[in-house]
Amino acid sequence: MDLSNLNQKQREAVTSIGGPMLVFAGAGSGKTRVLTYKIAYLIQEIGLDPKNILAVTFTNKAAQEMKSRVHNLINVPIDGISIGTFHSIGANILRKEIKILGYENNFSIYDQTDSRSLIKTIIKDLDLDLKMYDPKTAQIRISQAKNNMQSPDELLSSSYNRIEERYAEIYKIYVNRLNENNSVDFDDLLVLPIKIFQESEEKLIKYQDKFKYVLVDEYQDTNKPQFELIYSLTKIHNDIFVVGDDDQSIYGWRGADISNILNFNEAFDNSKVVKLEQNYRSTQNILSAAWSVVSKNSQRSDKQLWTENEKGDLISILESFNERNESSKILKNFLEVKKNNQDSKNSDFVVLYRTNAQSRVIEDEFRKAGIPYQIIGGVKFYDRKEVKDLIAYMRLIVNHNDSVSFDRIINFPPRGIGKTTLNKIHSLLDDKKILDVISDLSLLDVGKKQKKSINDFYNLIRLYSDKSKNQSPSLLINDLIHDLGLKEYYMNQNTTESNDRWLNIEECINSIADYELLNKDTRLSDYLQEVSLLTDIDSWNKQDDVLMMMTIHSAKGLEFPYVFVGGLEEGLFPIVRPFEDGDIEEERRLFYVALTRAHKKVFLSYAKSRRKFGGEPIKTAASRFINEIPKKLINLDFISFDESHTNVQHNSNISIGNIVEHKLFGKGKVVNIEGEGANSKITILFFNNERKKLIYKYANLTILKES
């Protein structure tokens, strides 16, 4: 195999076979190349069968790309390889083995919304107050417990008050309900395979034997179950190869444990470490800026990127009056770069931001200018109501236990089944399948009309269930939509909104057809699994010449010649939450990730005031991260004040983050300010955890500490 495209370190990583290896791969150091060559090398030079390789990537898209790159390198079919995200690999294992745990292999995969609505039902069933026992909090607690691999009983015994105990109780019921619904949530996709391996030595050996070589990308963002999974799979043969960069660890908030990478050689005996420090992506100036920022972090492995690339442009700072102004400056600079670089394409540019909410204003500006763009993230296609409704039909057709989907569609489109009737159905549930409950309506005490429509619904689902055994998903869905009269339903409303909804249904039909084309002999359940694990980024077509907009989290692993980062303001990036020392080091790593996406040029932008929730503008200050970049790397010419807007009043000396005292309510922290001056409304989170909104001029606050 020709390895002349690799530098010496990369070659070492590729050719050193056997035993655990950790590759510290800095941003732009050829990490993907190393992984691709490694897989190709294992197949071609070592003679490993592709089906004995497990490769974990961070997105499904990355998996697809890796597969085709390896194929291009060695020209041998590698269809047998197991490659995908942790979640999709977990799902595939469960499809085959979940019977051991008392589920059927046609299980549904619940997303966050589905799982939250199940939790909500449970809290209501327990007659608990939804204000006191918040479904969202419960969901977070449960997810954390699962990611710590804590059982409901373990959570219960570690609870320190009544409320926490209740959450543990909700957790316990939730686990049972999922099981009764023959459904799993996202966390289960990681945790249940581990459980199978714990309970069945035979299965564990089977998979240890199958996955003779295990490779993991973005290792710095693995969490406890993910570590556990690969640890148990590789325990015997020890052939594990991981690639990562602790400086790019940005998923701590969802349980990713940076110590997985920092302590790799303690977990895996006799491991080797290779550091890739030569960067091929960015200019020297960008790298120096990135370095000056991330080196402020205390918890990091020792390494420093270097490059042979030219110094390049300085980093430009764009200062704006407000978020609208910011958007137009981004647009203006985009147009200018394009003008000065005639061969640059729209797709050479990306606009990054900390939160999805920031995209709207920027989007407006580019739409008005007629620049084609695509937004990744935000409200996902498969999260839309109409799409979820359709998916719920498919799920119930496949899985008759799925009560969450049942509840969703029993009265959609409206067929006269209300809350009362639904409650009566649920009271007959016991441990039956939800669909079987309505197979016999003699026990159900509801009106004639209701009975008729429930019965029609039952027959419809049964009919399509039978059809699904020998009809292709796309034909099936077309018929179903026709039978439900969905087109008429949306068209009759004849609003822009309902028209949009119908278009989304059509897009959904297309996506099924596409999926069918790419995957022979697809069953409905395959498509459903695909859909639940798909993210926006997976559907991004790189061929399209469009400018991209996305959060920095979504941009992980991507690169662009020109990068704009918007909203570099204290409180937004880095984001800070009252009474919680948010992880500033993780925010800094996020900023590092943002900078290192760029090949040629970075624009950092901030606004001096910004609206939140469409409310009054709030004064904002430039992000500390901007000040962490040495002045010599910054192009100050780009700082321009908007003269027309300089007469802003800023007479109140109170600002977000101040600790204040109120005569009546005591001490608290300012978390929000709406408006300016004496009439501004100050939101204060008092130390007794009460939140109050006060008018500044009446509140008579004493500022105890400036933030």
Place this chain on the structure above:
DNA sequence: CTAAGTCACCTTTTT
């Protein structure tokens, strides 16, 4: 039971 209208909370980040 439905549809239309009001309200509260929201925004970190995602598989």
Place this chain on the structure above:
DNA sequence: GGTGACTTAG
């Protein structure tokens, strides 16, 4: 400025 939960009139 958007969503989902709750309310109220038919």
